[in-house]
Amino acid sequence: MxxxxxxxxxxxxxxxxxxxxxxLLTGCATTTPSVPITKQQVxxxxxxxxxxxxxxxxxxxxxxxxxxxxxxxxxIAQPLTExxxxxLPIPVTNTMLEQxxxxxGAQLLAVPPQKFGQMIGADAILFVTIDSWDTSYYVMxxxxxxxxxxxxxxxxxxxxxxxFHNQVVINTGSNSQDPxxxxxxxxxxxxxxxxxxxxxxxxxxSVAVLPYGKFHPQTGVDATQxxxxxxxxxxx
Amino acid sequence: xxxxxxxxxxxxxxxxxxxMAPPHPTGFYWGNYSQSLYEYKKSPSPTSLxxxxxxxLDIIATADNSKGQYKVPPGIYAELGKIELDRGDxxxxxxxxxxxxxxxPESASLxxxxxxxxx
Numbered sequence: 001m002x003x004x005x006x007x008x009x010x011x012x013x014x015x016x017x018x019x020x021x022x023x024l025l026t027g028c029a030t031t032t033p034s035v036p037i038t039k040q041q042v043x044x045x046x047x048x049x050x051x052x053x054x055x056x057x058x059x060x061x062x063x064x065x066x067x068x069x070x071x072x073x074x075x076i077a078q079p080l081t082e083x084x085x086x087x088l089p090i091p092v093t094n095t096m097l098e099q100x101x102x103x104x105g106a107q108l109l110a111v112p113p114q115k116f117g118q119m120i121g122a123d124a125i126l127f128v129t130i131d132s133w134d135t136s137y138y139v140m141x142x143x144x145x146x147x148x149x150x151x152x153x154x155x156x157x158x159x160x161x162x163x164f165h166n167q168v169v170i171n172t173g174s175n176s177q178d179p180x181x182x183x184x185x186x187x188x189x190x191x192x193x194x195x196x197x198x199x200x201x202x203x204x205x206s207v208a209v210l211p212y213g214k215f216h217p218q219t220g221v222d223a224t225q226x227x228x229x230x231x232x233x234x235x236x
Numbered sequence: 237x238x239x240x241x242x243x244x245x246x247x248x249x250x251x252x253x254x255x256m257a258p259p260h261p262t263g264f265y266w267g268n269y270s271q272s273l274y275e276y277k278k279s280p281s282p283t284s285l286x287x288x289x290x291x292x293l294d295i296i297a298t299a300d301n302s303k304g305q306y307k308v309p310p311g312i313y314a315e316l317g318k319i320e321l322d323r324g325d326x327x328x329x330x331x332x333x334x335x336x337x338x339x340x341p342e343s344a345s346l347x348x349x350x351x352x353x354x355x
Contacts, residue, residue: 003297052342070277073277077311078266080260081310081311082261084262086340088343089311089318090311091318093346113273121345123342132342196274216262
């Protein structure tokens with residue numbers, strides 16, 4: 001009995017933590033009134049084409065953080081797969097691209113998307129632009145601002161299937177009400193800031209906007225679920 | 237002081253708790269995958285590679301022993317194949333690539349290329 005209860009308790013804790021994460025992720029979005037709109041209406045091409053496999057391309061890094069592309073590429077496969085997609089093995093495909101002299105996604109912008117379908121068998125390719133990865137510290141706290149723009153392109157039509165811009169501000173300071181504790185906690189966290197959990201959090205939050213793929217039990221079913229206006233593709 | 241330490245470690249737990257996925261609807265078991273991949277890519281060394289390889293093997297063993305509760309996620313067999321190929325063990329590499337293709341038809345084209353390259 002005990003292990004089960006522990007399991008339930010842990011599950012609840014994880015759920016609470018996940019919810020807190022969601023609040024943090026969405027909490028910073030601008031408060032435009034959202035019009036009820038279904039996912040099918042927002043992402044018709046994904047439901048129409050039903051891509052099964054995705055080739056994740058190296059990030060296009062516009063931020064000043066040199067390690068941001070690695071933070072991204074090491075943490076994107078898991079959320080994308082859990083969303084229901086077959087992700088071609090990134091360590092394998094990245095090595096192949098490196099051997100061809102490609103380490104930055106920008107080098108691939110001019111390549112016809114169809115090529116990736118023919119050569120690697122991917123249904124879609126995922127570009128990401130890291131717009132920002134900025135850390136700011138102040139006496140009693142700190143935060144990291146991460147801006148990512150995702151673009152999922154069909155290798156059949158070359159058309160854009162999904163497009164999403166995510167900007168997240170993550171508090172890296174202390175939450176303690178006690179100023180002394182807050183000061184010490186912030187100092188310790190600042191010194192040991194591990195950006196990888198932040199990268200994971202941002203990737204999970206971004207990919208969750210994408211309709212479910214074939215591995216997810218709710219694939220297709222989510223078409224009629226409400227979406228939010230803020231998930232509409234940004235104008236280019 | 238002890239209280240401070242406890243609250244610090246608790247907040248660290250909560251921080252990582254955000255990304256610790258509970259058993260997921262897809263049923264894929266990831267173990268320590270993303271973290272060990274990141275650490276290997278950040279500081280490549282025989283040790284970090286071995287740690288990552290063990291993570292991959294642990295994922296397969298856990299899924300295989302779970303009586304169907306967990307599945308091996310996409311790409312795990314393929315990554316092991318690549319590690320074996322880099323070490324010069326072509327026979328093992330081909331075996332893993334075939335496993336990936338067998339479990340995930342989506343990978344067939346890429347695995348065919350890799351098997352030809354290994355052969």
